[in-house]
Amino acid sequence: MSLKLEDVKEEDRGILAPCGILCAGCDTHLGEGIEAAKKLYEIWKGGNIEDIGPLFGYKEISVALKTLEKFIQMEGKQQCPGCFVGGGPSKICGIAQCVKSKGYWTCVECEDYNPNSETPCPYINHSPMPMSDKGTMMEMICRRYNKDNIKNLKLCREMGYNKFIKQAKEKVADGWRTWQVISKDKVFTEAMKKK
């Protein structure tokens, strides 16, 4: 199946990231976490939980409220249009920069991409900045997203971009969310410690 960026409509380009993460199901794109935080904040504040929480063993209730407050203040500032259209950390990510420089939509168009390898992008340069190192970043994304990104790229190869986009939109409309596939490993924390 021949895959080309030109096959993807402008308005659909934020749906899938160059590495294969489904941005359409990402909370930073959908903003559902902010809405949930606002509701919880309203309920806790309304119930003056800071007053009675410690009696029930919720000693850290003030810290939790401050965290919610900080998160809620991010509303609007954090909303991501999708990686390919300039969202997230795409400006410093080696994968996004590489894919765009080659005129692709995703890595699946690249002859060096190997979905069967633990390092699907072979260009690991052991850079002190893991995000800017495309091979390392791909390896980290595969771990963090339990290879869901690779699964998405495989589907693109099998069915073509437009059929994939249609199916992905339906999947998100049915309730699938990207956070459901994220690993519990501290992938980025570990990488930053190695710096």
Ligand code: SF4
């Ligand atoms: S910034 Fe890089 S790792 Fe993150 S979604 Fe975009 S291509 Fe993938």
Ligand code: SF4
């Ligand atoms: S070299 Fe790596 S990051 Fe660049 S397009 Fe190919 S697989 Fe993707």
